[in-house]
Amino acid sequence: MEWLKNYFPRYTLNVSGGLVNPTERLPVGETVFLSLQHVLAMFGSTVVGPLLMGFNPNTALFFSGVGTILFYICTGGRVPSYVGSSFAFIGVVNSATGFKYTPGGPGNPNVPLAAGGILVAGAIYFAVAVIVMVAGYRWIEVVMPPVVTGAVVVAIGLNLAGAALSQASASGFDAWMAFTTVIAVSLITMYAPGPLRRLPILLGGITGYLVHLILGYCGVGPGIDFTAVKNSKWFGMPPTHVPVFEGSAISLIAPVALVLVVENTGHVKAVGAMTGHSLDKYMGRAFLGDALATMVSASCGSTGVTTYAENIGVMSITKIFSTQTFLFASIVAIVLGVIPGFGAIIQTIPSGVFGGLSIILFGLIAVTGARIWVTSNVDFSRPRNLITAGVSVVLGCGMVNGLVVSFGVVKIDGIGCSTLAAIILYQILREDWGDVFRAMIGKAKKGKGANPIMMVADPPKDDLDLPISTSRRASSDVEEIDARRPSMNEKSHQE
Known part of the structure; x- marks a missing residue:
């Protein structure tokens, strides 16, 4: 039973103010604030993703917390990540269920049908995890070397750039608020004293929110609508659904498992690049945690989940990779999932403020992909690397706004096409x-x-x-x- 004693890290306190490794921790007070920052970073996508598919956002928030705990257990607390609603499912779920989101409109009546397809995707993902754990992760290095994973991470960041700019440019006032938020985050990152420098996303978001609120009261810009907050309950368990399995929906949704594998691979490698130490040996366990989280979420009628690039962006800024922080964040998410009123408050964050935060986070994701290339000494004078990365990034950037490639009932979006193109081209162009x-x-x-x-x-x-x-x-x-x-x-x- 000695292995069980050492399975989870014995955290050592880090008070140096420098980089905090996954098996280190900060004082409890700082950890709590950092966990809130991670909740803020993931909240927008974890709530918006389900809304676009017609799922209940509180259910998704609740199971993102549950899923993060499962991920922590499976990885033994060695891989810092938060799991939240995957955007890779949006296109296929809406195609399979015929749902089209309208603000303030009804939810998706075919959530059980979508949940069945997501559950099968999670099962495929689980099978891949088992293969990796049994056969080792090195075959992933063959299929997805640094030039491929870097290209996919860059494509993910740039594919999301349009959504960030849409939020930031909803109106002229929102554009100024996005600019204000970006400046606030940047100044806090560079010049804030002591521990405050580690909370740029949280403090920058609060700064933008308060500026928007004050200007709204002064009549300079639109005010913030708190109607949803007044009408919401302050406690209630989120609704659940029993999955329904139907052939056409499964064939459309299940292939997204491949995208989840690549996303998780890119994220694990990105965190490894930022910490300076490879986390590849935990790849199988990371897949297992993500797959189990997806299956548990879908079993209760919620969305598929994935490791979140937004939280990787936060770690990139703060240089704090302690996995203990994500345990705190998961508990906060579970609590917030049963408090609809708090979710309503968060949803009052103006579009411009969210847009400013998204510009920074998605930009950091893209640059993290480039960092994988640099730290891995990828030689772009070689046609194999140049063509693989170039085609992959263009597909990821260009296939937006619902543009997909269809093969019968199977539809592949920009990230999926970018991933497949990078994997296939790299192998076709082998020199050996x-x-x-x-x-x-x-x-x-x-x-x-x-x-x-x-x-x-x-x-x-x-x-x-x-x-x-x-x-x-x-x-x-x-x-x-x-x-x-x-x-x-x-x-x-x-x-």
């Missing part, structure tokens, strides 16, 4: 196909069943815990292994 075929022939003659592609392309086991900046090289897959051996031999000699 000759080595792969020779390895296959050699293995066939020896009668061994090892995977020749993984044998050629995988990095050596010694590099499990090296920082990402030294874990990949710009050469071809075969040259990459040979080039890295001398440095590791030197390291062994030094030891």
Whole structure:
């Protein structure tokens, strides 16, 4: 039972004011405020996503908290992430159920049908997680190396850019409020004293909200409507639904599991890049946590979930990666899920303020993808990398506003097309196909069943815990292994 004692981290207190690693913690007071900042960062998407699909936002908020706890348990508290409503399901759910969102209109009457498809997607995701946990994560490195995951992360950030700008430009006044919010977050990040510098999103959002509220009372701009707050209850369990399984809905929704795999892969690698230490060995457990969270959520008639890029953006600013913070945030989300009145208050945040916050967060997501390229020494003088990243990013940026590719009942949106394009192009453009075929022939003659592609392309086991900046090289897959051996031999000699 020794492994169980060490399964969860024994947090050490960090009072240095610098980077806080996943297994470190801050004082309780700072942790509470940071958890509120993470709740604020995820709240917009976790509520807006369900609304666009006709789901109850309080139910989604409640199960995002439950899902985050499941993710924490599955990863042993080693991977800092929050799971919330996945936007990857919006297009397929609306196509499968025929729902079209109208502000103030009724919810989706076919939520059980959508939940059935989401549950199957979660089951497929679960199967992938088990394969990764049994076979190892290195085949993911072969299929999705840094140039691919970086491109997908960049595409995710830029694909969301239109939504951020739409919020920020709803009116001329909203544009000024977005500008005010961006400036507030930026100034707090750079010049706020002590612990306040670690709360830029929360404090910047509050600043923008208060400025909007004051200007509204002064008649300079539109006021904030608190009607929904007055009419809402202050306590009540969120509604649930029993999933219904129907063939056409399942075939349309279930393939989104692939997008969730890639999103989670990109997010885990992004956090690893920011901390300077690879988290790849926890990839299977991260998939498992996300898959279980999706299945539990769908079983109760709520949305599919994914690890949230918005919260990765917060970590990028604060340099605080403590997983304990996300436990606090999940508890806050569960409590808020049973308090509809608080959700109504949050929904009064003006479009311009949300737009300003989104511009910063989505921009940081895109730049984090570029950081993966830089820290992994991706060589863009090679056509393989250049074409893979270029096509993927353009598809992710261009396929917006409901634009999808259809194959019968299967529809793939911009992120899905970007992901598939990056994976397929990278493999088609391999420079080492000759080595792969020779390895296959050699293995066939020896009668061994090892995977020749993984044998050629995988990095050596010694590099499990090296920082990402030294874990990949710009050469071809075969040259990459040979080039890295001398440095590791030197390291062994030094030891």
